[in-house]
Amino acid sequence: MYKALTIAGSDSSGGAGIQADIKTMTAHGVYAMSVITALTAQNTTGVTGIMDVSKEFLEEQMDCVFTDIVPDAVKIGMVSSEGLIRSISKKLKQYGAQNVVVDPVMVATSGSRLITEEAISVLKEALFPLADLLTPNVPETEVIAGIKIKTKEDMVKATKMIYNRYGCPVLCKGGHFGNDADDLLYIDGEIHWLKGERYDNPNTHGTGCTLSSAIASNLSKGYSMIEAVKLAKTYVAKAIDDNMNLGKGRGPLNHMWKIMQCDDNFIF
Ligand SMILES: Nc1ncnc2c1ncn2[C@@H]1O[C@H](COP(=O)(O)OP(=O)(O)O)[C@@H](O)[C@H]1O
């Protein structure tokens, strides 16, 4: 059994955060574990509250996981405060965590902010150097690189800047850019454009969480980084294209699109 850990916030509406990660890992046939950084009161229209766990409790969760069922891959999502980021960094180093995917979550699709300004600089300094892959979307890439992205050439420039500064492979996700869904993977000094068709579906809550946990699932199974990202991109595209329509705002993806293709006899 391959094992993956998500370190992220809980989304009460089930479309993003821990819930999206566990659904995704399970849909990939991977044993999912969680370290919860925060509870959010959230639905498809927005986030109404955030309650962080304490540093001590976060570290206790990490100790429990890493001293027992050691994960083959780790995905890190929403971490809103400096202290929690430092605790995660310390514990990842202490346990020599493998296949670390960092999704630098800053703002939800609904527009709600999920990290403090001060925490962004700690994220860069304490977590990015530990990442085997960093997965910012275009607005996050702009914040991290410190330049505006208006063209695909800008996307390449910003992604290279981040790679050179933090020394980790970078996947710049194109879901908020242009008329396609092309993502840019920069790894081992080489650019790979991963082409994607943009589906005309406003229900994209949790796409970033889902993509990063699908990548972690694939890495836990031993796929190369490029294969892991390509397979994850296909999984997300199909989950968007399934056209599930739940809630009053930007709804979630169908994480179970593949399982639902089976008949009842197969499932039960
Ligand atoms: N409408 C869409 N159609 C197809 N793929 C999409 C669409 N929106 C986002 N994606 C894909 O979903 C993944 C997450 O991208 P993005 O939405 O940019 O991240 P985030 O959710 O972190 O903002 C990327 O692989 C991106 O190309």
Ligand SMILES: Cc1ncc(COP(=O)(O)OP(=O)(O)O)c(N)n1
């Ligand atoms: C608890 C929690 N974590 C992360 C997000 C943001 O999810 P993400 O997949 O990056 O992006 P959206 O597509 O939802 O913007 C969240 N909303 N809640």
